[in-house]
Structure formats: C-alpha cells, structure tokens
Amino acid sequence: xxxxxxxxxxxxxxxxxxxxxxxxxxxxxxxxxxxxxxxxxxxxxxxxxxxxxxxxxxxxxxxxxxxxxxxxxxxxxxxxxxxxxxxxxxxxxxxxxxxxxxxxxxxxxxxxxxxxxxxxxxxxxxxxxxxxxxxxxxxxxxxxx
Numbered sequence: 549x550x551x552x553x554x555x556x557x558x559x560x561x562x563x564x565x566x567x568x569x570x571x572x573x574x575x576x577x578x579x580x581x582x583x584x585x586x587x588x589x590x591x592x593x594x595x596x597x598x599x600x601x602x603x604x605x606x607x608x609x610x611x612x613x614x615x616x617x618x619x620x621x622x623x624x625x626x627x628x629x630x631x632x633x634x635x636x637x638x639x640x641x642x643x644x645x646x647x648x649x650x651x652x653x654x655x656x657x658x659x660x661x662x663x664x665x666x667x668x669x670x671x672x673x674x675x676x677x678x679x680x681x682x683x684x685x686x687x688x689x690x691x692x693x
Contacts, residue, residue, distance in 0.1 A: 574586065581601065582599045582642060583599065584598070596610065597614055597628070608645065611632070613632050615633050618663070618664045620664050627641050635654075638650060655687075657677065673687045
C-alpha cells in the first residue's frame with residue numbers, strides 16, 4: 549500500500565457518470581476494485597444499480613428494475629445482493645452480469661429507503677423491512693448454525 553498516504557500518490561477519481569446520467573456511489577467492494585452505485589438522470593427517480601471499475605472508470609449497468617439505494621458486496625468482491633422493485637432479492641456477478649434470484653421468502657417486504665447489510669463472512673443478511681413495528685430483521689442461512 550502507498551502508506552503514508554500523500555497528495556502526490558493520490559489520484560482523483562472524479563464524479564462517475566454514464567450516458568449523461570449521474571452515478572451515485574454507495575459502496576466499495578471488499579478488494580477496492582469496484583464501486584457500486586445507483587443510476588439516475590438529473591431530477592429523475594433512481595433507475596437501477598451500476599458498478600464502476602475504480603481504476604479504469606468503466607461503468608457497467610447491473611439492472612434497470614431496482615429502486616433501492618444499496619447493493620451489498622459478498623466477501624468474494626465479485627457478487628452483490630440487492631432488492632428489485634417487486635421486493636425480491638437477487639444475487640448478481642458484476643463480471644459476467646449473471647443474475648439469480650435468492651430463494652426463500654423474507655418475513656416482510658424490504659423498505660426501499662432502508663438498510664441492506666451483509667455480515668463480513670457473507671452468512672447473515674440484515675435489512676430494513678416495511679412494517680409498522682419491529683422494522684429490523686436478521687436473516688441467517690440455514691447452514692450457519
């Protein structure tokens with residue numbers, strides 16, 4: 549690593565954009581290679597998640613059917629989890645762009661403006677649910693016990 553960090557070793561990345569739409573960055577991948585974000589045109593609604601290669605600035609659209617702010621990185625720094633507009637949870641590979649639904653049902657639908665967090669080991673998902681009470685849920689994989 550270039551420690552200590554100095555201005556001469558720093559490179560400004562600039563605000564990412566794609567086809568005239570602004571990319572709002574939300575999270576770095578665990579290895580620092582990718583930045584997730586959501587895509588929107590100025591003054592418009594959120595329309596999908598994107599990833600940006602931090603070194604090259606290349607942006608890839610992951611989807612156009614989600615409204616959420618977050619895509620959560622798995623520990624492998626290659627796959628992300630996010631909710632679609634219909635409340636379903638999907639897993640997507642940011643390199644191949646292959647996307648698979650996560651099976652099972654959640655105790656309550658996700659809150660679009662809420663949190664989505666994955667534990668560091670990738671075995672437990674926390675999300676904010678759309679309910680009147682008890683609005684935080686923890687979901688563990690069956691084999692995590």
